[in-house]
Amino acid sequence: MMKVMKGIHSADAKLTMAHMYVAFFALLIGATAGLMQTLVRSGKVTLPAGIGYYQILTLHGVVLGLVLTTFFILGFLVATQSKTAGKYSSGERKWAWAGFWMMTAGVVTTATFILLNEASVLYTFYAPLKAHPGFYIGLALVIIGSWFVGFVIFHRHARWRKENRGERTPLLSYMAVITMLMWQIATLGVAATVLLQFLPWSLGFTETIDVLVSRTLFWYFGHPLVYFWLLPAYMAWYAIIPKIVGGKIFSDSLARLSFILLLLFSIPVGFHHQLTEPGIDPFWKYLQVVLTFLVVIPSLMTAFSLFATFEARGRELGAKGLFGWLKKMPWKDVRFLAPFIGMVWFIPGGAGGIINASNQMNQVVHNTIWVTGHFHLTAATSVILTFFGIAYWLIPSMTGRKLTAKMNKWGIIQTIVWSVGMAIMSGAMHWQGLLGGPRRSAYSEYAGNADTASWGAYQIAQAIGGSILFIGMIIMLVIFVNLAFFAPKGKEEFPIAVVGETSGTTPKVLENWKLWIGVTVALILFAYTIPFIDIIQNAPPGSKGFRLW
Template sequence: MTAVITKDKKVTHNNKGNSKVISSTKVDRKDAKLALAHIMVAFIALFVGGLCGLLQVLVRSGQFKLPFGIGYYQVLTVHGVLLGLILTTYFILGFQTAAVSRTAGALSNKQRKTGWVGFWIMTIGMLAAATMVLLNEASVLYTFYAPLQAHWIYYLGLTLVVVGSWIVGLAQSLRYIQWRKENKGQTSPLLSFMVVVNNLMWFVATLGVAAEVLFQLLPWSLGFIERIDVLLTRTLFWYFGHALVYFWLLPAYMVWYAIVPKIVGGKIFSDALARLSFMLFLLFSIPVGVHHQLTEPGIDGFWKFVQVVLTFFVVIPSLLTAFSMFATFELRGRELGAKGVFGWFKNLPWNDVRFLLPFIGMVAFIPGGAGGLVNASYQMNQLIHNTIWVTGHFHLTVATTVVLTFFGTAYWLIPHLTGRKLTKKMNNLGIVSGILWSVGMVIMSGAMHIAGLFGAPRRSEYSTYGGSEQATEWISYQVAQAVGGTILFIAILFIIGIVVNLLWFAPKGEEEFPIAEVAEGAEKTPALLENFKVWGVILVALILIAYTIPLIDIVQNSPLGSKGYKFW
């Protein structure tokens, strides 16, 4: 069998002379519009959420007061929701739409319409929730912890965001299913497979937060329920909340596994290893949320221990990924003539923003992952629980590893979708933006980690620290956070400028959507890795083992009894 590239499609020819289109070298123009709509909302969220983040660190430094009666927790909620939920979800769904169209083929008209329906449901929900936050009716942080209560429109808005994301993910998954039917017996495109795994994980995880909102928070805020069980709401949230981290992370892994090897001129080290790591993330990302609740009474210590053990299993696919990526880098370096143990390092394309920013993200995940092990450990968690250490950890993992990879991806994806070129000037400005982001994050996140070890609280503004001697020790670290946050906002201005250029002003042309091929000699991918029925059964079993008894205990021992639910 041979393969040839036509103008925009890759075609295979078998020995009988028959041919079949197996992938497109370009994202379909109609699909590109859907992907771009998501990406544009994501970068609007970046600017507004980043501005609120700057205001936060300035307030925490003690040198700035919010004007016009704006509350600290108001901007904190805007920052958390826009960057933690909106920026990430919209960018991920936009990228995944483009990835499926590029590797599995253009969406059908019905699939594309489904995607647009999901997009508009998400956007309506986002605007509704944002309105309530701006009116100071929903300053409950992005975790929306009870007993803090938001306006019912806020909860409904976030519910619409989740439901809309399900619909967009459904459109992507239907295209993958169609490809499997059209190409029976063949291994599916790696990127499309990864998209489906991430969508499945997202759907299963968000069932927890959907149950929390629909059956507890929303009826409570409407007055249909007198009281709610706070421990139950927190448990349902963290059933979702930890898997959310992997919903952020897996698209970055998609870029690392399938796209970065092409950028460096190499090949995918192992298709089977990449699929295995994604299936392991699917299994071990959801039944682990209780490790965020180690200090809370009401959950038996045995079940906390079970979920801590499951949490540490996530190290396995992370190490598989690290091995695969650095094996790819070393093999490519040696192809270019590198000698010695680390000679390959200098042969990487450091002047290419498409590589540099994801690589910085990979490096940041080393201390970020180590901090995650601290968070999930019984004794060490006692020291840092609910301190600003945890915030620093999130800014290393999500706001550096994930977001820098997203930025590096956007710099080639946007011109590919708009029919423009990533010029050398924009490439260099992108490198500057990545360096500024990295420097700002080292300063801000580093100060957060250190202040957290001294006991600085996670969410409090400067004015609540009082005049204690301990609070005095924190002040210098709060100032450092303000310095780092200011540098980060300058980086955001660079990033927004580059995005605007790539959307409307860059010269017309064709920018590659790079997809790497699998290395020769790599082991054939076992069909088991694409058997979602088997992995789905294992996933459900793990969830039932980890959560059935704890949830029964919480409900049976609830102080509400029958008094909680009184519907009018």
């Protein structure tokens, strides 16, 4: 049986909430920038005060894709590990706070130069677009600060193992370690390109930059970033949702194995974002496409585990038939409803991901707004709705307040509003992408295979969907403020499920960190070493930026 601590230390709760305050402020800024984007693309709105479209596009991508997600995830991991493995030591907490303040300083620095229009380089900041050095310095601070928090999570897990020799580690602490391992390893790529390429280049120390190397290092990070977003959602799906529905975790072993496989298959696959780029041997692209598709295995394992839990609980409550359990789920509990709808949205989101990763089908949608629609289904719907579902119980449990029936009702409304807005906006993006609509473009008049009237309708649909999403964001922020400051005092449940009696014994090999980290490193070296050497050896003449390497 999984051990669950009775409470969470108040100092750890404060650390969690500090991350949440930054995360939800980022939601306000990023969602506002997103609304402005969709209005501009409709052709009916012009930005005021000389604000540039690519300025708000950069702000939207960086603040939501990096700031909101990273701060929320770290706060969530700190809370779940403190709850299941026990409170942090004062030393661990000091290092975590140091990381938090470093990240916050980095966010302020980066956002400042974006707002000054000195860093309108988009979320991917591809060369040869060049930003002010402060933009890159801010990004580096965010990454390094997150490493501090990650090492604290590693240390707390190791300390638990030392204090409880021979026992199975808490599942959520184990999952937190896998999540941060993926982040630490993946961010080595973006840290390398920022510190060794972009920063010297922007400071004028070098005259040129090798574009292919920078893109390769970015996507070495960029693909596992998606799974860094998803893994905390999987944590909630595996270990928290079963408790909310009144059930138990289907299999501890299956949960741990799926996280191990996600770690192995998510990092060495960045080339599938570079299928149209010259300079990379087709064999290595093919290899990484194969590795990309292997991630379907742990995803299907997760779906099987979740629906097995739902069906088992449904049958306990008297459900019959294949889908009888649907009638027995707590649909009026937003803690369940929001993550469950996130799971449902992941089905079309995952299907779109298969298309993006396929060499042939990717040619149809590459660099079209289809890809933007796909990101909004996965990150901005599956992940974010699950994060919102977590927030409904996490925030009041950290602040000593209660999720009231009124806030629960507003949460259900928020979930519906968000889903409707995303269905309209993302649906229009997918259709427009299939017709050739370009990505990252504010004023393109190219209508692809559509007539002008239809093209304008897609743009307006995106604006309507974006406006509905903005309303959903306002509702969520009102709920957050209420749960953090104004809800009635009380004790909100921190729902963590126990493992079912039929789960079986968890193999010790799943906690052999030397083995799994070694396999991960071996896969990365196998997938990247030879093609990376080839990229460097065949760098264009005059790539002075390479002298740094």
